[in-house]
Amino acid sequence: MSTEPSQLPSRRAVLGGGMALGLGLLLSACSSAGASVLEAPSGPPRRGGTLRVGLAGGGAADSLDPHSPVSTTDIARVVNLYESLLYRDENFELKPLLAVKVIPDASAKVWTATLRPGVKFHNGAPVTAQDVVATFKRITNPKDPKSGAASLAILDEVVALDAETVEFRLNTASATFDDSLGQYALGIVPADFDVLHPVGTGPFKAKSFDAGRQSVFVRNDGYWRENEPYLDELVILNFSDQDALINSLLSSQVDAIGQIPLALLEVIGADPRITVLKSPTGGWMPFTMRVDKKPFDDVRVRQAFRLAVDREQMIQQVLSGHGTVGNDLYAPFDPGFAAALPQRTQDIAKAKALLADAGYPKGLDIELVTAPIQSGAVEAAQVFAQQAAAAGIRVKIRQVETTTFFGDNYLDWTFAQDFWYTRNFLPQVSSSSLPDSPFNETHWDNKKFTALVDRANQEVDEARRNQLIAEAQKIEYEQGGYIIWGFPDQADAYQKYVAGLVPNKTGLALSGFEFRRAWIGVSQ
């Protein structure tokens, strides 16, 4: 390049060379992005590699406490560090995890769990019945009850029978106590657990954690499942904003992201480098009508409101078509779900007739309180307002902040919204549909319903229990205060070279955060 006879490189040559180098780097950077993996890896899972997962939510209050996960990022971390006795698998079926079996006695008041033999904590100590007892003591500590404690109110005491057997003694019969044990917030930890040195039995061990920013976990080589996990390292990153989350995936700064907006599913999926994982869930976003307040104290008004909804259009407009139509009933994955009841569809004429019968021949005005409590909530309120207008229901939308929504007036709103994750019927009822439920937002108090639920709770025979559940659901179908128009799908996205993730019905993102399954295909 240099035409000067001197041996030393000229200033121009140095500059030019530097520029060429810079340009070359830039070009190689471009080409490496261009040659990213466009086909999903196949064949047997490969070991090794790091998976960087981006999730929205969480903040400075994030913690690695196994028993009080709050944000999405908390849950993702807890699921990979700790394991409970049972868990809900990708089909929303209750499967053994640290216990090999959990069985009730005839009265459903005493449940016996047998631990999986040979499982070791991250520090090498074996899991014993004493650890299980200590774990439940920590969760239900009356001075500092953890988030899992709410569903364990009926638990009187936990007793270690021998090194591998634990007995759960209840104060009330519950035929579905195993369901409560299957929560991810009930991970078993050693008796001397300290949250600063988080030790569990999960597929990954904590290496570093920076609340609100990121955590780095490494493979637990002593994990009890064969071959799993495949990854050497798992990095979970917090994002405060969904736009930033999606952009970081598109620019390959993370390998996988959880919960993408359904409206953008097609667009993100159109990128040849990205795979979209869509899972049906039993999560629901109901409108809640207070059955003890005017005008909803009249069952005809409630039914009229339910008939005013065009459910198919709701799914199309609010969820961009990615969801399942609802029938005003929750717990769609419950084995006892009343699937035989006819699907309710929009019937404006009938809705008008019912309103006229109830004393509103000219329609009625109603205020609907909404808040961005979940993606799609405010949108659903708007679509409902539009649809109900045809039946003479004039909806005035009042949008408040999420903090206001869940503030002092929460559970007092006459007509509002809420959202719930996938649950089976009986646990859902105990949280939201009994007179003494903590979140009875519709103020539902039906004697016959409560009696049926009580009987179902004590019925150990599954077929008979399912029959009772279906009967109870029929009452809600005919009189309840929920308008349940649909169940949104859960959508995640990841780079094509990530493999092993499967659709998961629990509503938790990215295969229920079970990154033990994930592996990285060769990038070329």
Place this chain on the structure above:
Amino acid sequence: MSAAAEVLERPAKLEKKPNLLMRTLRQKQAKIGLALTLLVLAIALFGPLALPWLTGSTSTEFTGRPFTSTGLFGTDNLGRDVFSRFLDGGLKLLVYSALATGIGMLLGVVLGMVAAYSGRRLDGLLMRGNDVLLALPQLVFAMLAITVLGPQGWVLVLVIGVTHAPRVARVTRSAAAAVITEDYIRASEMYAVPRWKILLTEVLPNITGPLMVELGLRMTYSIGFVAALSFLGMGMQPPNADWGLMINENRIALVVQPWGVILPVLAIAVLTVGTNLLTDSLARASANINVGN
């Protein structure tokens, strides 16, 4: 504008200077500003009338799935026509901003003139009180009021208007302070003209220049505030179409269907730039008699 007529007229009435408005409009940037402002005003005023025959749908009707390319500018986050919502979304924003500006100007001018004219103790009291209010950021104050009183139109207008007042009062006071020492004020005082009449007929006409500038500025700010509060979900409530709200609703799809954000952003930007240019020219015209001559 007939320049010839102006020239012919001038020798006849030598003492009459071209008025403030004329001097303003003779500047090039004022013409541009006026054109921009009128353009957005026309969209906001006549847009709602053009629905649904122009776009084929009303602003709340569903025309397709969310964020698809149905229609001229695609659909928004709920599958409604972006163009229809855009045409329908400006009127309330402008009316609210104008009302808020009006309230702010009225309160501020009265306070400022009273403070300047009464002097000493009342002046000190009013202006120090003013300082306290000035210390509060306007938007934060507005958000507080709306959280307490609920997102209603009148709250929005009132709170933005009231928070404008101290700023307007400050300008008015300094403008009026320069005027009240003039001899014609003394003369009126000697004739025992009531104070309010002096303020109204002697002081006010002589401070219109700075006040017009302030009016323009406050209008620009009002537009910004109303749009910002709607964006934050505290202004206009869904399913109303509103430019600020539109930006919020459609921003997640900025990469996919940008029109839902670009159209309202453009309209607000053009409007504020337009009113700013106008105000700027007005300020020049009022500061310098010879501008535009």
